[in-house]
Amino acid sequence: MNIHEYQAKALLKSFSAPVSDGHMALNAREAEAAAKMLPGPLWVVKAQIHAGGRGKGHFKEERAGEAGGVRLARSVTEAREMANQMLGSTLVTKQTGEDGKQVQRVYIEDGADIERELYLSLLVDRATSRVAFVCSTEGGMDIEGVAAETPEKIHTIHVDPAAGYSAYVGRRIAAALDLDGDLLKQCVKLMGALYTAFVEKDMALLEINPLIVTRSGKLHVLDAKIGFDDNALYRHPDVVELRDLTEEDPKEIEASKYDLSYVALDGDIGCMVNGAGLAMSTMDIIKLYGAEPANFLDVGGGATEEKVAAAFKIITSDPKVKGILINIFGGIMKCDTIAEGVIAAVKEVGLSVPLVVRLEGTNVEKGKKIIAESGLDVIPADDLDDAAQKIVKAVKG
């Protein structure tokens, strides 16, 4: 689960990390009030969407002007006008894809006096099973470019989970970021606060780009992106409250209600599979025969008829889907349960695209019989290979 920049900053502030003062606004009037609460003379109006690269992004609508999703204002009136242009407009950045994202909230923040822009992130490094600090003196711009062209400028510093964070770790980060004197001290303290926040809140990613050094010699968090580990959200009701459903794919929200593992993709063949491994191989084999999957969907081992029906409805609600492949290996889940679920769903929502069903395992004969006798226009398949070829043929002709 991701949150907005302004929420991430409030969270980091509660761990005593230095962030700018600011206020979130939902409309121009609120933006003006927010700007009035700040001293000036520089205000920053920042579009709040769950995607980075806002500064270098552009808006689709002419009314939003030429500039990107992070703008500097010299007066309260100007801040209000910028907020007015951004709100309701569609911001396209490197991370949003071509469709962009509609801006529904803006953050009005104190302008900072920037001397240097640094890069810092914390993540869980799977290779070492440790929390890692990734940092670079080349902050502010796109870090992917730095990683590709000058990888030696990116430093990774791991934290031993048994020892935890120590000043030694902080000093190594400071050295990598060229910070000395009082800035080194600030760095050791800030990194400790960030590490504590990361671990206590079960984050998966905490990215600060840029982390800045101000002209008055202060280390300061200027942008913040946080992603949480979904599996640990049950421990953090305060974090769950920060969820902004308008930023998420409605199909994925619906799927999470039924505890289905669903990820929307760009292809046109909808897949319903049980087991993540089988779902991955189903997607692979669809690609092998020249088509693209519209989604990843694992209904899980112990799916009920209701869950199967919900999954089917989610797949058919996607206008991109031109055909559906159901691939189930009945183990704990019986094939007849799947068959009943599919039939119930088709009766409710109808079937306007070709449907290939491959069943194998427990009660397979019973399951096949239920589908055959249902009168539905289903294309049966014998094995995975056969199923993939049949659905690709049905869609591509």
Ligand code: ADP
């Ligand atoms: P994004 O990464 O989505 O483009 P950032 O918050 O990193 O958004 O802002 C982009 C750039 O805008 C920063 O690198 C910084 O130069 C400038 N900026 C952002 N916030 C402020 C601020 N409060 N004061 C001054 N400049 C800012």
Ligand code: MG
């Ligand atoms: Mg940034």
